[in-house]
Amino acid sequence: MTSAKEEILGRVRSALRDVPADETPADSPVEWVYHRSVEVGNIIDTFEQRVVDYKAAVVRSPKAKLAAALTTAARDLGVTSAVVPAGLAQAWRDGLAAAGVEVVEDNPGHRLSHSELNDTGAVVTAAACGVALTGTIVLDHSADQGRRALSLVPDVHICVVMADQVVSGVPEAVERVKPAVLAGQPLTWISGGSATSDIELSRVEGVHGPRSLYVIIAE
Numbered sequence: 001m002t003s004a005k006e007e008i009l010g011r012v013r014s015a016l017r018d019v020p021a022d023e024t025p026a027d028s029p030v031e032w033v034y035h036r037s038v039e040v041g042n043i044i045d046t047f048e049q050r051v052v053d054y055k056a057a058v059v060r061s062p063k064a065k066l067a068a069a070l071t072t073a074a075r076d077l078g079v080t081s082a083v084v085p086a087g088l089a090q091a092w093r094d095g096l097a098a099a100g101v102e103v104v105e106d107n108p109g110h111r112l113s114h115s116e117l118n119d120t121g122a123v124v125t126a127a128a129c130g131v132a133l134t135g136t137i138v139l140d141h142s143a144d145q146g147r148r149a150l151s152l153v154p155d156v157h158i159c160v161v162m163a164d165q166v167v168s169g170v171p172e173a174v175e176r177v178k179p180a181v182l183a184g185q186p187l188t189w190i191s192g193g194s195a196t197s198d199i200e201l202s203r204v205e206g207v208h209g210p211r212s213l214y215v216i217i218a219e
Contacts, residue, residue, distance in 0.1 A: 038169035043132045047166045048217060050135025054192025056213035063218045066160065067095030070124065073158050073214050074099035079121040082158070083112060083150060087143025088124065092160070096124065106150055114153055122156035123210070128187075129176045130166040130217075137161060137215065138173055139188040140180035151188055157210040159190070163219040 040046045044060075051058050057076075061069035074082070074096050082096055086107035093103050104120065106112050112120070126144035127137050137159055139145045151157060167173050177187060193213045 036175070037167075037172055038133055040132045040168050043166055043168055044163055044217065044219070047130050047132040047135060047161075050132065051130075051137075051192070051213075051215050052135075054135055054213070056192050056215055058215045058217065060217045060219055063162070066216065066218050067091045067098070069216050069218075070095035070158065070160075071099045073216065074101045074122075077122065077156055077158070077212070077214060079156060079158075081120050082122045082124050083117060083120045083146075083154060084124050085144055085146025085150060087145075088126065089144070092124065106146055111147075114149065117149060117153035120154050122158055123150050123154040124158045125151060125160070127159055127161045127165060128180065129173050130161045131168075131170055131173045132166055133169045135191060136170075136173070137190040138177055139190065140177050140185050141188070142180070142185070148186055148188055151190070151210070155210055156212045156214065157190070157193075158214045158216070160216045160218055163217055166217075 048058050048060070059069060059073070070092055073079075079096075079099070079101055081102040081104065083104050083106050084093060084096075086105055088105075096103050101121075104112065106117075117123075123146075125139065125146060126142075128140035128142065128145070129138045130136070131138065139151055141147060145151070165176075167176060181187065190213065193211050
């Protein structure tokens with residue numbers, strides 16, 4: 001009797017039978033053709049409301065006052081230490097320091113252990129884009145966002161999203177992060193703080209990522 005595993009692998013082998021042995025995935029380009037936009041009214045207002053629906057905190061700030069917004073965020077959250085990626089703007093770090101936060105940089109030459117990340121009060125990152133229709137934030141883990149562990153281990157995530165990074169729907173977001181995907185970078189899609197429920201609907205927060213999400217929309 002054929003097992004399910006053998007059957008699946010057999011179908012894969014059958015599908016690949018006529019593929020030349022020296023052919024690679026790059027030899028068969030994928031057509032990235034997506035519907036570009038969805039009507040959502042005021043895109044920033046919609047994004048803000050959807051993020052709030054996930055029980056995340058949202059504030060809007062002029063770009064010129066982002067450092068002050070980060071100072072306020074740190075004080076409101078009671079954060080005393082924060083890890084930041086290597087590419088985070090110095091002005092943003094200064095805003096955290098103004099609130100008395102110990103700022104620790106994670107970089108390729110000095111990667112914090114999971115234990116050290118867990119002991120840090122918060123992580124502060126930028127974002128690749130925001131999705132208005134779903135209230136989702138996408139990280140492509142560029143230099144100002146850091147590696148995946150940074151956005152998953154600390155209990156609080158303070159994320160800065162530029163207003164011009166917010167798109168209407170998921171298809172536009174996919175198009176926006178296409179260069180990162182083609183470059184082999186991972187993606188993290190964030191919709192509120194981490195939460196899960198068992199069959200009895202007992203909600204547990206902070207299991208798969210930060211318990212609290214604080215979003216600053218820079219306009």
